[in-house]
Amino acid sequence: MPTGTRAAPRRHHRWLLLLPFVWQVALVPWANGVQARPFGLPFPMAWQMAGVVLSTLVIGVVLALDKRADAPRTDGA
């Protein structure tokens, strides 16, 4: 989403931040109906916990990609 005239580094990888929403929101109606009990836990709960781990990974990856995008052009403001 270009918001200004400033030449910003490419940030397409930021769209990855939508993945937690897909996992933890969009797929809730499906996860809620699954009868399996991983480790004895209710599936919808295990699903949300896996989503938490996924979110941390995704945000970590985006941070790493952001750092790489920023690195060559530190000339700044």
Add this chain to the structure above:
Amino acid sequence: MRSGVEGVLCLAIVLATVLGALLYGQRRSRHRTMSEWAIGNRRLGTWIFWFLNAGEIYTTFAVLGIAGYAWAYGAPAYLALTSVSLASAVGYWLMPRIWAEGHRHGHLTQADFFAQRYGARWLAVVVALAGIAALVVYVQIQITALALTLRLTLGSTLGPVQSALLAAVGMLAFVYLAGLRSAAFAAGVKDVGMIVLVVGLSVTVSEKVGASSMLDVYRRVQELSPGIGALPGLRPEAGLTTTWLVTSALNVALGTWIFPHTFQLIYSARDESAIRRNAVWQPLYSLSYFFIILLGFAARLAGTRPDGGNPNAVLLQLVGDVYPSWTAGLLAGTVCLLALVPGSILLLVASSIFGRNVVQPLRGGLSDRQVLWVSRGAMIVFAGIAVWLSSTRNRSLVEIGLSAYAAIGMLAPGVFLGLVWPRANAAGVLSGIVAGYLSLLLPAADAWWARALPGWDRGLLAMAVNAAVVVAVGLLTPSRAPVPAGS
């Protein structure tokens, strides 16, 4: 059952922490300016920032509220697991933008952001009052929890209103004596204390309630109460469906960073990378809800019967029933801090906004010192309103929390659109706020939503109405007027 040990330990923990916090704050700073008091002079490093921010998550809402929700409803308590990571993903994108704007233009409060971005001082007054309203609802959570803990620990000679008043006085005393830096210390103590306690309780609770392991607690509770593990949980008539979870989680995620105190927390960070790194680790915090939900489920296995069936009291009741009194005392003391510290930070923020963005613009010519005193006076009024709110209706902490998010959601369109859409303007933001409040508070609107979109979080719907109005007004306004903030 309630022995003296419990009360003494509880008081000792609270007093020792407050004293330590005061000494810490005193050593760190001799300056009593508005900026030091409110945002620690923009010099808080990663660690303090992280602790304060985590402290926002580890509140009574999280511990007493979610455990109670798990006990009363079951699966709807997963909301806590859903909302934190979504909020972090939003925050990763949003927080650095807020920080950069604040840094560039010297904002101290959220209303400063609105005043500068929309070029309208009057809008800042409206935003400040709306923000304060949401904060007062949030303080209500802490007062409700602190009052409950005091009542359960110190004996029921205290009436509900008296204990709520006592809770408010405690918070005010803490703020008057301290400031943000002292609060950071106390927040650290309570976080460590709470983690130790929650882990300690979780490890031992299965044995206390006749299960062989933590996972066995989950297994048994699903046999004892079929339906507890999936939405809509144990009370389908409450309407806590998948739609409810999805819409509530979205509303919480979008509203989390819009609270005025979160804005000030973001401003207090030293740089953008401290904020970004924080967003990476934040979701992992929410995995600890595994233990909180476990404790709620364990209370079902133990057949815990809190006074009046009040879900907020379940955890304290469970520990009081099956643990020795020193454990109950430790828990009560830590829970007091858990309510006291965020409650004081919230009151502090509400009053500094009131002084800076309501009093100063309306009554110019007051000195910095006079404004500080007026803000401190206003704090008493805010605490009073929170006490009054907590005494009017007996609600679960999670419900009160969702109301606070609904209230703060009224400012979200102005923040998000203000950052990404140059055509968003002051008239639009004001119309959006008015439309949002109407769709949130009008009984007729409530009935309409219930028919048209059953199970939807009202806060999210009101936010959508609000945003649609901001966009509509922006499109209808000739485009030459507004000046974008960013470029």
